[in-house]
Amino acid sequence: MSATTAGAAAFRPLTLADVRRVAESVTDPEMPMLTLADLGVLREVELAGSGAVRVTLTPTYSGCPAMATMRDDLVRVLTEAGVAEVEVRVSLHPAWSSDWITEHGRARLRAHGISAPAPVRPHAGPIPLSLLPTRRELVCPRCGSARTELTSEFGATACKALYRCLACGEPFDHVKEI
Known part of the structure; x- marks a missing residue:
């Protein structure tokens, strides 16, 4: 068996599970003890028939300065894993909630x-505005x-x-x- 044949036999296309696993490994640039999946900002990972990957993120708030770094990190790790084309989309709806942080993520925060x-209290209607300090x-x-x-x-x-x-x-x- 030639080296070319051996290399071809070892190649296997990435599955959606493979791609998702790679995307879920990317850490948050501001809280690196959390992955984007643990933080709850990694919303969707899709694999197109052409092998292109589309990742959807929801920022913790609409002006989050870490979004560009999250995008760049996702593109880098997915490209290193063998994905030829990566598209990162930002979705503001539904708005991110701190309830989306996983239990594993909460434990990692406490450990650090x-x-x-x-938990966020559900609101029925508009959220009242208060200029007083928030009591947590x-x-x-x-x-x-x-x-x-x-x-x-x-x-x-x-x-x-x-x-x-x-x-x-x-x-x-x-x-x-x-």
């Missing part, structure tokens, strides 16, 4: 000292104490707030409920 968001019921991801205080509504990224634990004194990020 970041407070995971609580959360626990310190380091010691588990509920004795926490808001330090800043604006953390390292727009989707996080900064808190301090009154029991252990440690600061920590909290992923905002959306």
Whole structure:
């Protein structure tokens, strides 16, 4: 058997499951302990008959500055896996919800000292606007104490707030409920 024949025998086209597995491995550029799948922004992966791949993302909010990096990372890893053509689409509907973060993702956040968001309360109608600080019921991801205080509504990224634990004194990020 020639080297060319052996190489051809080893080649197998990527399946949708293969492509999805590769896309699900891409990490979030702002919270690299999470994959895009764990964060819930990876919405759909489609394989066209021509071998092209279409990936649909829903950003955590419409102005998310990490979307360009997410797109570039998806194109890079899928191309490295053998996909010849990758299209990344952004879908704003339905709007992302922090409820889309997987249980695995929530555990990874806590393991990295970041407070995971609580479940979002359903709204029937318009969301009331309040200029008062948002009161969240959360626990310190380091010691588990509920004795926490808001330090800043604006953390390292727009989707996080900064808190301090009154029991252990440690600061920590909290992923905002959306």
